Amino acid sequence: VVVRNVAPIISLVVEGSVTKEKIEQDVYTVGSLVVILGGVLLYIEADVFFSPLGLFYMVLNMIFGVSERLLQRKMIAVDPIDVSKTGMMLLNNTVSLLPIGLMIVLTGEYRHWRKFYKLEATSWLLLLLSCVNAVGISWAGINCQAYVTATTFMVLGNLNKFLVIAFGMVVLHESKSVASIVGCCVALGGGVIYARARANLATRGREYKDMLIGK
Template identity: 60%
Template sequence: MARATAAAALVLRAVHLPITVVMIQMAFTAGILCVAPCGLHFGSLQHVIRWSVTVPWLFTAMLTSSMLALRHSSMGAIVVLRNVAPLVSMAIEGVITGERIEVDGATILSLLLILGGVGLYVSNDVAFSPTGVAWMAFNMTAGVLERLLQRRMIAVEPVDINKTGLMLLNNVVSLLPMSVLVYCTGEVPQWRLLARLSTADGMLLLASCVNAVAISWAGINAQAYVTATTFMVLANLNKFVVVAFGIAVLHEASSWQAVVGCGTSLLGGAAYARARSNLASRPTPVKCSEAEADDEDDEKASLQPA
């Protein structure tokens, strides 16, 4: 459900309505899914409710707390804390999802390398207050819970809803609290600015909407194959790909700290991928079946003196 795409970043430079842009992307995604309803499957009302009362609301809570944190902290502080989240997720994922999560030193070191790169990138932009810390902690909690619950309901204890159905629920249900949020942030009176978008900006907005559909689809599918921690690492690294785009194309912050920090984070991401791949390819110890174990016990008993 990440919406931090290069196209959206370019649109937001023309019109500063972030909540509105996200709502447009959500409505576009829902509309595309409703055009071909034959691809939707909702197994039971219980499963629909189970998903709808958790994931979409946690996403909105994450977005809202991020905006409130920005009022009391710098973007740099928020970015650093978001990259701490995978360490927290890794510690509790097995408890919440019920999966057996293998962790080794290389995995932890790669996450610390990513965090170090982020810290270097934002070294000149880390400022926060006690209120900001509270909102950032809430933001991280909502983000971690969202990913963990998604993983559990998609891969561990799957709901009887297909991928397109989950996409539709995510976007439609999220529009409800987002409608309140867009009003509270004062964006509604500024909607007239959308009519002033140039043709080029309009095409970029459309491109960001198409990309949002692809991201939503990829995100739902990825959670079926990778752990929540790995997904969070990928999402954070995706932001640094956008940062690299900003440095190279939009001529944004390009000090040596920014360039080296961005490169270090991406390098840490590659190291994390390598570490997880090594763990996945590690041979699983072969255990004797119960019958074989019983036979071994019988043989030992026959060899013992009467």
């Protein structure tokens, strides 16, 4: 969780050079990302253990995640490729089948497929609904990338995870220490600050353009 929340800070630094966009930022934008990271650290404060191999995989995951977001932003909004949004969604999910297929073989998960016939109708329904939900997430994600920067998209994705955590605390009565509750609130609050900071930057940008046009 911590490593993934470092990703927007890295993305904010490199996005302009990769996508060739002029990325507006100020002290509030950067500060809000630090607040989010602080909330994450507070949330996991009582449940942290170090694994060199685990850290390696998390950093690798972060690198791939940042690269994917930057390339998607460039191909969707900055320098659009001649592929429809539906085609992008199909391509994105088809490519992901390659590493997933490899992991299925390496982990031996395919041996459990024979248990599918034992599933009840409710389980099949939930499986179908999860597929429909995944299509919706993929479609919304690709469309969202056309309107917001890669950094903003990563912040949005990370905050969604904390909304799920908050739901688990309030509705499902999952473990909720004082530190985890405060950390969750701080992280979500940082997201609100970030959204407000981006909105203020956009407003100032429009006002500056209007001023130039007026001259």
